[in-house]
Amino acid sequence: MHLSVLDLVPVRSDQTTADALAATRALARVADEAGYRRYWLAEHHNMPAVAATNPPLLIAMVAAATERIRVGSGGVMLPNHAPLVIAEQFALLEAAFPGRIDLGIGRAPGTDPVTSYALRHGAGGVSEDAVARFPSYVDNVVAMMSPGGVGLEVNGRVHALNATPAATSRPPVWLLGSSDFSARLAAARGLPYVFAHHFSGNGTAEALALYRDGFQPSEELAAPQTFLTVNVVVAGTTEEAERLALPQYQAMIALRTGAPLRPQRLVEEAEADPVPDAHLPLLHAMRRRWVVGDPATAAAQLRDLAAEYGVDEVMVHPVAGALTGTTADSSPAREETLRLLAKELL
Known part of the structure; x- marks a missing residue:
């Protein structure tokens, strides 16, 4: 099995943004030293x-701080941006770190409606227009990053448009999604695809089946390519892992119930404010989809998930919280999750 990492760069109640970025580095x-395949940032x-x-x-930042691991987006929410801007950014990243960059593209806003409007209005259109044009945006980004570029017709004339003047390669483009829309689009375009199992947890098998059954080979890819994403906390004992998972449980419950969002709590802060009884069914439903436990248990669960969904790669989202007194610019429990899994599976 190959292992990869998804990182949202969490900010705890004891951290500044600078601290959180240092912890991500x-x-x-x-992950790089332990042999993980990819490191994607949301x-x-x-x-x-x-x-x-x-x-x-x-x-x-991450590619410059590492040596071997592939680094990519999980993902860029393309309707928030002008396609040329994304093509230029990732063409330059590929030029700077050839063979190590992945461009994962999603269609969701990744934020609240007001912020989404501000982002998408700046990208050249209203929110609904940007979403409707998502398939053409994907095609444009792929073409613009290619060494030959793309021809853009304006006033009856075709103008050459290249994301960078002398590309020799471009990063692979992945489509990401939590519904069947991106699965069908990835299949039709012959692109690799990832279902957001760590976020949704429902419909994973159906989306992957749609993708595999409808896949059309392309110059990019001869056969379907996909992997699984999952929230993971691993510690010396299952009891300690459950304790470290509590801040993220509470953060996700707040997100799904419309409660005020806040910096991620420390473990002791989360323990002092237990989940209300009314929200326990939601917590238990999340817990069934997450991998939380000691190294042997967690590794077995990841092997079972990989077998269930027919993948040879799992992307783990390490969501372990921090204890009071943790150095602000570090995330030792998240690091330990990666190390313990690597010992069992890599």
């Missing part, structure tokens, strides 16, 4: 517990 180095906006607002900048 350290976590990426652990795009979310206007959230007090998430510093992953700009994947291209984060990718440049």
Whole structure:
């Protein structure tokens, strides 16, 4: 099995943004040294517990701090941006770190409606227009990053448009989604695809089946390529892992119930404010989809998930919280999750 990492760059109640970025650099180095295949960074906006607002900048930071691991976006929310801007950013990243960059593209806003409007209005259109044009946006990004570029017709004349003047390669483009829309689009375009199992947990098998059954080979890819994403906390004992998972459980419950969002709590802060009884069914439903436990148990669960969904790669989202007194610019429990899994599976 291959293992990869998804990082939202969480910001704890004891951290500044600078601290959170330092912790991500350290976590990426652990993944690189332990033999993980990819390190992807998400795009979310206007959230007090998430510093992953700009994947291209984060990718440049992480790629420069590591040696071997592939670094990419999980993903860029393309309707938020002009396609040429994304093509230019990732063409430059590929030129700087050839063979190590992945461009994962999603269709969701990654934020609240007001922030989404601000982002998408700046990208050249209203929110609905940007979403409707998503398939053409994907095609444009792929073509613009290619060495031959794309021809853009304006006033009856075709103008050459290249994301960078002398590309020799371009990063692979992945489509990401939590519904069947991106699965069908990835299949039709012959692109690799990832279902957001760590976020949704429902419909994974159906989306992957749609993708595999409808896949059309392309110059990019001869056969379907996909993997699984999952929230993971691993510690010396299952009891300790459950304790470290509590801040993230509470953060996700707040997100799904419309409660005020806040920086991620420390473990002791989460323990002092238990989940209300009314929200326990939601917590239990999340727990069934997450992998939380000691190393042997967690490794067995990941093997079972990989077998169930027919994948040879799993992307783990390490969501372990931090204890009071943890150095602000580090995330030792997240690092330990990666190290313990690597010992069992890599």
